[in-house]
Amino acid sequence: MTADQRIPIPRFVDALRREGELLALAAERAALDDEVATCPGWRLRDLLRHVGGVHRWATHYVAHGRDTRLPKEEDQPLRRTWPADDGDAGALVRWFRDGVDTLTDTLAAADPHLDCWHFLPAPSGTAFWARRQYHETTVHRVDVELVSGAVTTIDxxxxxxxxxxxxxxxxxxxxxxxxxxxxxxxxxxxxxxxxxxxxxxxxxxxxxxxxxxxxxxxxxxxxxxxxxxxxxxxxxxxxxxxxxxxxxxxxxxxxx
CATH class of the missing domain: 3.30.1050.10 (SCP2 sterol-binding domain)
Structure with a gap:
């Protein structure tokens, strides 16, 4: 993959915000114990924790301009901040939405030429994380919609x-x-x-x-x-x- 990205950062950020809300709405139509067939071994709570954790992980690199990958002992606690109550669906979805809001606000405010750690070629760290988190969220939004209802078309x-x-x-x-x-x-x-x-x-x-x-x-x-x-x-x-x-x-x- 080249470092070129045809789609501008603001488009990815707006689309990421939309995908996050679609995922949250689909999660509200399902139950935390529902199996996610397209992610073998996961239930809905596992998917929400995963995506919400990845959002917080990505936010950290952009917000702090960190240019090296976090060591494992810092990486895992950053991702695992979900609510302690394992059965409170409302709290988990709110936690997920908070992560989407923080990530998209951080990306929207970031220098488009920011140099921070990322793991594929991209014009900048901001461009990489906007793109990667859009697609991360979109594919898992599809996973949740497959559990709870019709799947929304991707532009x-x-x-x-x-x-x-x-x-x-x-x-x-x-x-x-x-x-x-x-x-x-x-x-x-x-x-x-x-x-x-x-x-x-x-x-x-x-x-x-x-x-x-x-x-x-x-x-x-x-x-x-x-x-x-x-x-x-x-x-x-x-x-x-x-x-x-x-x-x-x-x-x-x-x-x-």
Missing amino acids: PDLAVDGIDEVLHGMLPHRNRPRADPPLTLALLATDTGTGWHVTIGEDSLTTKAATADASCTVRGTADDLYLLVWNRPTAHPLAVEGDEQVLDLWRAKATI
Whole structure:
């Protein structure tokens, strides 16, 4: 992934604020003990604690301009500040909302050229954290909406950006599919005209602009392709051509 980001920081911040509220509203329609099927082993309370903790973690780097990663003994207490009452859903959702408000206010007020610690290439620390926290919150908002009701559509340009982030930045360094000999997967967004050509090898996963030739080609809206690369259920059927085992491999092994 290059350091270029097509979407400006204020757009990410506004969208992050909206996604945080959508997640909170979806959580209020569910129960803390509800299982989150797309995050195996988690219940709703675990997801709220995770995302709320990550928001506070990200806020710390931007608010303090910290240029190195926190040691574990400081990192974990920063994330684990949720209410002590394990059964008070209202308190946990309020804690989550407070974290969204603090994060978005901090990002909105930060120097757009701030140099602070971040873990993928980006124009600045502020740009990185605005983008990363938008997508972190969005994918988990989808998880909660899948528990409690209909899933809200993601704007096409933000979905395209999220696919870029996963394919160029997140997945090459995480649990990814592997294939020897290499396999190729083309993703074509029918609403934006954007495409990605992914080569799945034993030792690497690389992405370039889409070309016509691939072991498997998948067509769908940018929103649905976003959900696919994050290994979430799509809202609409995808059009698949070629070797569907490539798509099966992706769904089995692409985990973030």
